[in-house]
Amino acid sequence: KTLREGEEIVLRDPRNIPLAVMRIEEVYRWDLNYEASNVLKTTDLRHPLVAEMHTWGEYYISGELRVIQLPRHYDFPEYRKTPRQVREELSKLGYEKVVAFQTRNPMHRIHEELTKRAQERIGGALLIHPAVGLTKPGDVDTFTRMRIYKTLYEKYYDRRRTVLAFLPLAMRMAGPREALWHGIIRKNYGATHFIVGRDHAGPGRDSKGRPFYAPYEAQELFARYEEELGVKMIPFEELVYVPEVGGYVERREAEGMGYEYITISGTEVRDSYLRNGRKLPGWFTRPETAEILLETYTPKYRQGFCVWLTGLPCAGKSTIAEILSVMLQARGKRITLLDGDVVRTHLSKGLGFSKEDRITNILRVGFVASEIVRHNGVVICALVSPYRSARNQVRNMMEEGRFIEVFVDAPVEVCEERDVKGMFRKAREGLIKGFTGVDDPYEPPEAPEVHLDTVRLSPEESARKILEHLIKEGFLLE
Structure with a gap:
């Protein structure tokens, strides 16, 4: 309330290290219910961002930022890359088209299949770009995920066509709206295409046990604004493993062809396998990923x-x-x-x-x-x-x-x-x-x-x- 337009404030990290100076251009009161209803389509307190919004102050401020220094990262610095560094790296690969993949979870065979299919579909380069900031409570910890991403990238992807970079982004779990935001961010990193899968950035279920968003609602919204964003969507439906063909196909295709297929849910991964010290099957995940997850999981x-x-x-x-x-x-x-x-x-x-x-x-x-x-x-x-x-x-x-x-x-x-x-x-x-x-x-x-x-x-x-x-x-x- 005491801040005025034209004043400058210093933005600091949790250790009080100055990162940027903001010149205040606007100070305005915000409306929690209006913003939550229009951005998140819910005011249900089971939504993690809605609950967090209740702890925010009464006013928003905005203005021009002058960066003093970027935050220091001591974990996997070789994959902590700025947008400019990623764009330069992608340019050296020599492809006109780049498809980006967003994830906050460990990558399994299904994700590997999905990213490689997308890469072949556009005939270009692939940017594996996982969010390694704050994610949904209960997600696999950041360090474990980064170890998995690094291992898969170095062992199972063609590095002449692929770039791995960690994105220091705090997930908002905002579903469809977040998919648009993710697309804009990836455009800044040099992507021309963006993969949007099932339940993109979904926060789970509300206080009545219903999903906050429909499974493909993010794809529908992205398609509506694709031209304005300047990023083309690569949509995917849910993939399932078909033993008869020894690979993954879309669930709709499997059911249409009468194939028997198998899947493992996140709950089954935790409760049936990791909790009991059982290694995940090879059709589901790479052996290195299975080992890393077993090392870090507590029954x-x-x-x-x-x-x-x-x-x-x-x-x-x-x-x-x-x-x-x-x-x-x-x-x-x-x-x-x-x-x-x-x-x-x-x-x-x-x-x-x-x-x-x-x-x-x-x-x-x-x-x-x-x-x-x-x-x-x-x-x-x-x-x-x-x-x-x-x-x-x-x-x-x-x-x-x-x-x-x-x-x-x-x-x-x-x-x-x-x-x-x-x-x-x-x-x-x-x-x-x-x-x-x-x-x-x-x-x-x-x-x-x-x-x-x-x-x-x-x-x-x-x-x-x-x-x-x-x-x-x-x-x-x-």
Whole structure:
């Protein structure tokens, strides 16, 4: 709000190193619901970008950038290339046409087949251009993916016709709109064509279990703006492996020809193969890729997870958390318990109870919890955490499936009866302001992994219900 047009500000990286200077040309208030509805076609908080948008400030700024220096990368520097470097490298290959391939996942045989088919279709060069910035929670980590890309490029692609470059891009998971953006970016890197496959940049399913975008919606939008973009689309449908022909064909063709075909979903890769220490089959992936994935994969019962208990004050969160902690320790788990009251005296000391401070408190706890989970630890968080958007932002800090939201449900009248500290009474008398359940709203979860009716269930029964969920999901062995 204090910034004015014409002022200059320094943009710094997380280590406070200056990267660029912006001369401010615009300062304007933005509308979250309008932008989310028009760019992402949803305001559902299960969309990772929608949840993140709820943590942004009230104003946008824009203006001319003067670059001071580019960020330093110490991992695979030979493949960290600027647009100019990539264009020069492609020019040396001597092809008029270049098709670019975007991915945020490990490359398997299906991707290899798809890229080589696209290259042959245009009769030109291929740019393998994976995004190696922030991607969807739960994706294979960047370093593992970069090792796979490097190995495949050096062993299985014709380097006289192919360039590999890592793109430092944070995925927005914006589906169709993101496909257009990806096309524009690749044009800047020298591509004339761009591969758009099934469910491009898809964020998964919404809070009602429905896909955010149709499988080929990105292709339809790209085709509409192809001429304006100046980049031609190479569309592909889903490929499947047909043992009878010993290769990949489009699913529609396989079904039309009556072929039997086989596929392996991402869930099967994780749960049926890697979790059990089984090597992926050769028709699905190269042996080097299978080895790298096996080296980095942890079986699910050894993976970390976060149990996040949310509910009104005095609903029973802390009591259930303590009982669950003991039950998990009895099963050999080492537990970190982050209780709201304790957190307030240490990690979030100095924060008040305004909405902004409450969100900051939730995100601080969420960050600590996500680091514990990332290193395969187990954390139980017991906080009121009244705002749905903040809880979803924490969910998006962790790999998909590792955040278990538990709604500790009790009517406000019951919570007030249980309140031995008299906090509800003080809030109703006006002695405490902004108290959840009295003069500050509580937004209950729309689709929690576990819903506990604490009027009907005792604290021990509630803890056992969470335990049953963890066993069902494979985090605990029976």
